[in-house]
Amino acid sequence: MSKSLYQPRSGVLTVQYGPDAQTKVIENPPRxxxxxxxxxxxxxxxxxxxxxxxxxxxxxxxxxxxxxxxxxxxxxxxxxxxxxxxxxxxxxxxxxxxxxxxxxxxxxxxxxxxxxKGERFKESGYARPRLWLQGEEGIARYREKIAADPEGTGWKLFYELSVLPWAEREPHAEPEPYPGNKRTVELWRQSYIICQEMLYAIRHLSIAGKVLDDSRLLGRAKDWLLAAASWDPAGPTGRDYNDEAAFRMAGALAWGYDWLHGELDAEEKERVKRSLAARTRQVADHAIRRSKIHQVPYDSHAVRSLSSVLTPCCISLLHEEPEAEEWLHYTLEYFWTLYTPWGGEDGGWAEGPHYWTTGMAALQEAIEWIRGCTKLNLFDRPFFHKTGDFPLYVYNPNASTRTTFGDNSSLGGKFGAKTGYNMRHLAGVTGNGRYQWYYERIKEMNPEAAKLFHNHGWWDFRFDELVYRQAYPQIRPEAPSDAEELKWFRDVGWVAMHHRMDDPGEQIMLLTKASKYGSVSHSHADQGAFYIHAFGEALAVETGYYVAFNSTMHRNWRRQTVSKNSLLIDGAGQYADTDKSLNMAASGTVAEAKRDKIGSYVKMDVTAAYLEQVPYAKKVEREIYFVDNSYFVLVDSVDLNRPGKIEWLYHALYEMDLREQSFRVNGKKASLEGRFVFCSSGELTLTQSGEFAGVDEKEIEGLARQWHLKAESPPAASHRLVTLLVPKKPDEEDRYVSYFMDDQGFVVSLYFTDNGKTRKIDVQKAF
Structure with missing residues (x-):
């Protein structure tokens, strides 16, 4: 008789049982x-x-x-x-x-x-290289291509700027441990930059040496590779010490072992393979056995390591290391079944566009290496045909890096160039001209991107050009003049409202979210929060600076509700500390999102996000109307089990003008007028501050102040608050939206008139 089977309940952090009768199956076969x-x-x-x-x-x-x-x-x-x-x-x-x-x-x-399993690697063979160009025949064909068109293939720039500089330099010394083994941001970054440069030198010298049959370049590549193999896999560049450094070192060894295989003698091959296998094992053990991403998939770095480490390393070791074959099977099965834990059918990415960029960058490369080696094409999955819509709508290049959600190292600066390169790659995969338009806008806005720290430490765009131009045609760009005015990413609970996305001078955008992912990983305590960009100006923003992950700015300000255009209840916000189960539980739900004759509308229930900090919260809802693509009306409904105050928060880059129940943001290209037109609990008290509470002053020394409005209500068990937000062009200073209230029965009816057009919005009373 068979023994009983333990079938534990799924939790908020675990994978779910599926498919079931409630599951919408979106690809065949189901997962x-x-x-x-x-x-x-x-x-x-x-x-x-x-x-x-x-x-x-x-x-x-x-x-x-x-x-x-x-x-x-x-x-x-x-x-x-x-x-x-x-x-x-x-x-x-x-x-x-x-x-x-x-x-x-x-x-x-x-x-x-x-x-x-038995069919997956039949096409892989034993020829090298396996990463990118396949075998000597692939190299020979590419050699002919670059001879015929060195500029059009991207080879000329790659050779001059990404190959020759490394041929003149000596390999880096192995990084030292942190003083007292206490991590500092500066040394952490310095270490992974060194390792990234080891990857650049080995990969680029190896490729150029083999393609050009240049013994000098091959010799220099070998020097760098043997230096890398001499570093201690359990030392300061090991996975447990600095995982970003470890990822880069594993990748460097994988490329060197694959491309220089014929240049190494037996002892050198063994030395490199031993180091490569040890580093790959570290990453595989962590992802599969320790982090268990097939059971609890919300470990951002561990999931990314399948792309950046296990894919190239296992392909490089395939047919030589049995463990590598099993790790590659795990990786393929994960990609085909569980990927991505951060989104779904609509192509969203819960961690936000910055981590969409890093995750997709590594994955797109991995897909190309898998397809080249095995002929399996992960791009066939429907997610990859839609995910380019996510940055298009929530990280639009005509908006601002301060008007999106999640951790973002480009906060307040120029858009990350790699986002554009990812979009160009997806344009090649899908033929979508709007993705190509995105890439060209980003490149036009940020022509010196390759020199910036956060690019050099992660990517070489000239190598990207080689890979893309070798595989895909140039796609004709198409401006998103027909973009959806309301885009709801149901898979992650993000809603974008747009007017004239393609024209920076006319564009109006509001972004909001209520997500089942709560504040887990690189998400913040921002359920129901919103950002506004209009007429070329960021008007309702995320304040703060990118100092470093886990800095006081990150922990105490940027992750917390206090930095969002959101609500506090008796001074408390949503949960955003370090307990992942509580992070996931601090969630929200988009109850409805639609377009109708008034404009765009979204209703969000974010009660769960507050319960850990405000256990007496009964209901916290926010509705947002984008009326006639002209102005916004926010309706906040808060019910409590005991009287309490609410604090309505708004953030801007400029000091605001406060007047009784209104405020004004005066930007350089546009302005915004805000009015509290109805509050059931009485008049609000408006104050503003230019300080960052809880942030170490050393982290923001010399940085510009930013401004934080707080509109505080009197205490009440129920609150209904209606706010009118009107973005204006510079020549519309005197424009206003008039309003009046009809208070009869069980609803408060508010009428708003803009240039002769009147719209009615009803607010349910609280009894």
Missing amino acids: FTWIPTRLEKDCYVLEISERDDFPSGLTRTYAPVPYNFFTPDKTFAPGTYYWRYALYENDKRTSEWSVARSFSVPENLPETPLPA
Whole structure:
């Protein structure tokens, strides 16, 4: 008799059981996930059937399945199916079956099966290189290309600026440990910059040496590679000491071992392979066994390490290290089943556009290396055909880096150039001209991007050019003149309202969110918050500076609700400390988002985000109207189990003019007038400050002040607050939106008139 099967409940941080009857299946075959039955050494048999009694003739059986996630190797005909799993050992089922779950496969879905293990690497072969150009034949074909068109292929600039400088330099010395083994931001960055330069030197010298058959360049590449292999994998560049440095060193060794394989003698090959395998094992052990990203997938760095480390390293070691083959199988299965934990069908990315950029940059490279080596194409999955919409709408180059959510090292500066390169890559994949337009706008705005610290430490754009131009045609740009006026990324709970996205002088944008991801990872305590950019000016912004991850600016200001255009309740905001389960629970929900005759509208319930800090909160809701693509009306509804004050927060780059129940932001290109037109609990007290509470003064020394408005209500058990926000061009200083109130019955009806057009908004009273 089979033993019982433990089937734990899923939690907010775990993968979910799916698919089930409530799941919308978006690709064929569906992806299957469940909670592991054991903490270790679990292995499964999976059955998928056309009937719930699983008869043999109508049932597919898969075994052994080594982890709690699976993508079948064949598609399904449209219809209803059932699935279940059990433990599997020694070629037989060893437990009872799990609960059977049903799911439906609609017609005409993208077909994205993952070949079975024994079929995946048949195309890979033993030839080198395997990363990028495939084998000597691939090098020979590319050699002909660059001879015919050195500029059009990007080779000329790559050779002059990304190859020759490293040929004249000596390899870096291995970084020293932190003084007293206490990390400092400066030394942490210095270490990973050194390791990134080791990667540049080895990869670029190796490629140029092989393509040009240049013994001098090959010799210099070998010098850098052997120096890298001499560094201690368990030392200051090891994964547990500085994971960013470790990722770069593993990548450097992978490229060197692959491209210089024929240049190394037996002892040198063994030395490099030993170091490469050790570094790859560190990363694999952390992602798979320690972080367990197949069970709890919200570890940003561990998930990225599948792209930046396990993919190139395992391809480089394939057919030589059995462990590497298993790690590569895990990586492929993760990409085809669980990726991405940060978004879904709509292409969103819960961590925000900056970490979309870093995550997608590593993944796009990984997809190219996988496709080149195995002929498997992850770009076929529907997520990759939509995810370019995310930066297009929430990180638009005609707006500002201060008007989006999440950690962002470009805060207040120019847009990250790599976001543009990612979009260009997606333009090549999808043929979408709006993505190409995005790339060209970013490049036009930031022509010196390659020299900036946060680019040099992560990417070489000239190498990007080689890879892109070798694989894709040039796509004609198309300005987003037909962009959606309301874009709802349901998968992450972000809503963007746009007017004239393609024209900086006319554009108006509001971005808001209420997300199931709460404040986990690189998200902040910003449920229901909003940002406004209009007529070329950031008018409602995220204040603060990018000092460093985990600085006091980061922990005490930027992650906290106090830095957002949001609400505090009795001085308390949403949870944003270090408990991941509480971070995830501090969530919000978009109840409705639509376009109608008035304009754009969104309603958000963010009650859960406050409960850890304000357990007596009954309801916290925010509605936002973008009326006639001209002005905004915000309706905040707060119900408490005891009387309390609310504080309505607004942030700007300029000191505001405060007048009774109104305020004004005077920017350089535009202005914004804000008026509190109704507050059920009485008049608000308006104050503003230019200080950053809780931030070490040394971190902001010499930086410009920014301004924070607080509108505080009298105490009450229920609050209804209506705010009118009117962005204005410089020649509209005297323009106003008039309003009056009709207070009868169970609603307060507010009428707003702008240039002869009157709109009515009803607010439910609180009794």
